[in-house]
Amino acid sequence: MYEYAIAWEWLSFAARWFHVITAIAWIGSSFYFIALDLGLVKRPNMPAGVYGEEWQVHGGGFYHVQKYLVAPTQMPQHLTWFKYESYFTWLSGFLMLCIVYYGGADLFLIDHSVMDLAPWQAILISLASLALGWIFYDQLCRSPVGRNTWGLMIVLYIALVAMAWGYTQVFTGRAAFLHLGAFTATIMSANVFMIIIPNQKIVVADLIAGRTPDPKYGMIAKQRSLHNNYLTLPVIFFMLSNHYPLAFATAFNWVIAALVFLMGVTIRHWFNTTHARKGRPTWTWLATMLIFILIMWLSTVPKILTGATETSMAPATSTMQRRFAANIHFGAARDVVQSRCSMCHAAEPAYDGVNFAPKSVKLETDAEIAAHAREIYLQAGRSHAMPPGNVTSISAEERKALVAWYESTISE
Structure with a gap:
């Protein structure tokens, strides 16, 4: 699955x-x-019904374009x-x-x-x-x-x-x-x-x-x-x-x-x-x-003005999100996410130069991690897209933990 x-x-x-x-x-x-x-020019001696014309050059050739305000006198082939x-x-x-x-x-x-x-x-x-x-x-x-x-x-x-x-x-x-x-x-x-x-x-x-x-x-x-x-x-x-x-x-x-x-x-x-x-x-x-x-x-x-921060996402409510949070591998996956991802994906990022959670994705609570299970799996488990440039030094074993968590939950 x-x-x-x-x-x-x-x-x-x-x-x-x-x-x-x-x-x-x-x-x-x-x-x-x-x-x-907008660039059409009205010139004398244009054919009947022609509103304006334009000369253009492109790709080594010249183009002569005419516009009829309503229609030509007969249907072109x-x-x-x-x-x-x-x-x-x-x-x-x-x-x-x-x-x-x-x-x-x-x-x-x-x-x-x-x-x-x-x-x-x-x-x-x-x-x-x-x-x-x-x-x-x-x-x-x-x-x-x-x-x-x-x-x-x-x-x-x-x-x-x-x-x-x-x-x-x-x-x-x-x-x-x-x-x-x-x-x-x-x-x-x-x-x-x-x-x-x-x-x-x-x-x-x-x-x-x-x-x-x-x-x-x-x-x-x-x-x-x-x-x-x-x-x-x-x-x-x-x-x-x-x-x-x-x-x-x-x-x-x-x-x-x-x-x-x-x-x-x-x-x-x-x-x-x-x-x-x-x-x-x-x-x-x-x-x-x-x-x-x-x-x-x-x-x-x-x-x-207020010093207020964005509120965290509401607790997981779907059946699938609850399954991800209850999976036997969730603890290991959560440890990886919190140690390698949450310094940026947080309401108050701790990583230098990151002021807002990327794409507004926060991974601080169990509910938030479970809600983004598929994205974590694809971005940090099956591919190396995250963390960018592997700046937090996530290991191959930790990526396997993320894969095991997602795939075992889906297979249940």
């Missing part, structure tokens, strides 16, 4: 790799077309669609959500000190939030508010901040940030799947039938594409945040999330303005740095 943990870890790695590959493809093409669209990058990015991300957070709900999704949930309840809340979030956003875009693009984005920002707060009241800090990224990415991918591509298909069908396409479909798709443009960078931040507990495992994590969305706007504003040849608003980088410094301060301010 212990082989299951290794196979599951490799499945997680494969899904993560797949997700990164598809995300690069989606974000890369999205950023390219945003830059292309070959048309490349940019949609599967978005679909597979979302599908691979959802697969990651299932593997890591649904499969490991007791450890990564649920914090009983935040909300005492059964795994099925937490998973149901997760799924419902993603689905209802898209419905709310879509109806908001279709409402009178949606006629004002910037007014709509302000309302959307307020909704995202509310979701950031809400997620932190339900899940672990790590899961809250991940879900905020998934919530936003679901809106972005659904924009492509439910609005942008269907509208483009209507235009194509009109061309094939010899009808003049209605420009409203392009305008609607353009608005959704603008939202995706400004939401991309925050999504990347939230997806990377699981490696940095200073972002998610703090008292003001939802405020940090709100500020991350603002940084996404300031950074994209610089690129969008530059690509549109409207100058280089360097103030946006100053604003971004100031926001980031504020985020850094918020990550430690409770400790600075």
